[in-house]
Amino acid sequence: MVRILAVEDGGFKSKFFWSKRKGKTFLVCVLADDFKIEKIFLSYVTVDGLDATMCLSKIIRKIRDKLDVIMLASIAYAGFNLVDPEKILNQFKVPILIVNPKKPDDKAVEFALKKHFKDWMERLSIVRKAGKPSPLKVNEKIVYVYCFGLKVEEAEKLVKHLTVFGVRPEPLRVANLIAHGLGMVN
Amino acid sequence: MVRILAVEDGGFKSKFFWSKRKGKTFLVCVLADDFKIEKIFLSYVTVDGLDATMCLSKIIRKIRDKLDVIMLASIAYAGFNLVDPEKILNQFKVPILIVNPKKPDDKAVEFALKKHFKDWMERLSIVRKAGKPSPLKVNEKIVYVYCFGLKVEEAEKLVKHLTVFGVRPEPLRVANLIAHGLGMVN
Numbered sequence: 001m002v003r004i005l006a007v008e009d010g011g012f013k014s015k016f017f018w019s020k021r022k023g024k025t026f027l028v029c030v031l032a033d034d035f036k037i038e039k040i041f042l043s044y045v046t047v048d049g050l051d052a053t054m055c056l057s058k059i060i061r062k063i064r065d066k067l068d069v070i071m072l073a074s075i076a077y078a079g080f081n082l083v084d085p086e087k088i089l090n091q092f093k094v095p096i097l098i099v100n101p102k103k104p105d106d107k108a109v110e111f112a113l114k115k116h117f118k119d120w121m122e123r124l125s126i127v128r129k130a131g132k133p134s135p136l137k138v139n140e141k142i143v144y145v146y147c148f149g150l151k152v153e154e155a156e157k158l159v160k161h162l163t164v165f166g167v168r169p170e171p172l173r174v175a176n177l178i179a180h181g182l183g184m185v186n
Numbered sequence: 187m188v189r190i191l192a193v194e195d196g197g198f199k200s201k202f203f204w205s206k207r208k209g210k211t212f213l214v215c216v217l218a219d220d221f222k223i224e225k226i227f228l229s230y231v232t233v234d235g236l237d238a239t240m241c242l243s244k245i246i247r248k249i250r251d252k253l254d255v256i257m258l259a260s261i262a263y264a265g266f267n268l269v270d271p272e273k274i275l276n277q278f279k280v281p282i283l284i285v286n287p288k289k290p291d292d293k294a295v296e297f298a299l300k301k302h303f304k305d306w307m308e309r310l311s312i313v314r315k316a317g318k319p320s321p322l323k324v325n326e327k328i329v330y331v332y333c334f335g336l337k338v339e340e341a342e343k344l345v346k347h348l349t350v351f352g353v354r355p356e357p358l359r360v361a362n363l364i365a366h367g368l369g370m371v372n
Binding site for chain 1: 212214222223224225226227228229230350351359360363364366367368370371
């Protein structure tokens with residue numbers, strides 16, 4: 001049995017209008033034992049802020065039992081609010097696994113950071129820590145993983161074990177559905 | 187495979203201070219095929235209002251494929267905001283099953299309605315439509331079910347099939363976890 005914390009973010013308006021990108025969105029965390037959802041944590045994170053690492057730390061601190069792995073959908077949450085996987089790994093000694101069904105475009109990220117952020121160097125250094133992703137074949141499709149504190153072989157075993165529908169491991173898929181539901185609330 | 191819509195509500199402050207009960211809380215709906223979560227819908231409902239039936243109707247209308255059953259945790263959402271199961275059944279021709287791990291206390295409900303609501307007769311008539319619950323033994327515990335448009339035997343089969351952990355069928359358990367997470371957001 002693997003104890004996972006899967007992290008997704010909610011959407012926000014004006015995604016493609018840089019001058020209007022502001023406010024908060026949700027950070028959705030699903031705590032699961034394999035396929036059993038144990039608990040849902042929600043927090044607010046600032047669109048294009050730099051508080052995602054702190055928000056995630058706060059949530060992890062609430063979890064009493066030892067986590068086996070933290071699963072991220074990306075390094076960037078709420079726009080370019082970057083989660084620093086190294087910081088989380090050092091602080092909690094829990095491996096971090098980023099599972100992204102899309103191939104990250106590092107050049108586009110660098111371009112956007114330089115264009116829109118005064119503190120682009122700080123942000124880019126977090127992106128660069130992640131290095132190059134490893135492609136994995138899951139359910140006949142490719143996902144891109146970044147591993148911190150675990151080997152690619154371990155990541156592959158984990159992702160294959162937990163992916164049932166589509167290309168997202170179940171806890172991430174459910175976190176994604178909740179995040180999407182939150183975006184649609186009316 | 188059973189297609190279920192499971193409905194829970196979020197908490198609200200001042201639950202035990204009647205004069206301060208106001209505002210909105212969440213209605214959380216989990217659409218599931220057996221154990222596979224397909225989609226999450228969220229809506230706001232008024233604490234002690236009477237808009238829960240309408241809010242639920244709006245969500246059901248968004249679901250394209252035929253539902254097999256709508257699973258409620260109670261008739262009363264967001265305080266005494268009552269979902270009228272007969273109305274939903276007549277409108278959508280989908281059976282409604284209420285699964286409550288606690289034995290409902292009809293006398294206490296009637297007392298509270300008469301004491302705090304001018305429109306208590308309207309509310310009480312919805313409560314009375316539900317009639318008496320049938321006790322079912324699930325995982326060595328008793329749950330109380332109310333059936334609209336399906337037989338108790340069918341309800342028993344369904345509840346036993348879908349209950350894996352504790353006394354709540356999985357979609358209701360997950361809806362409950364999301365509602366709880368929404369209540370804890372900070």
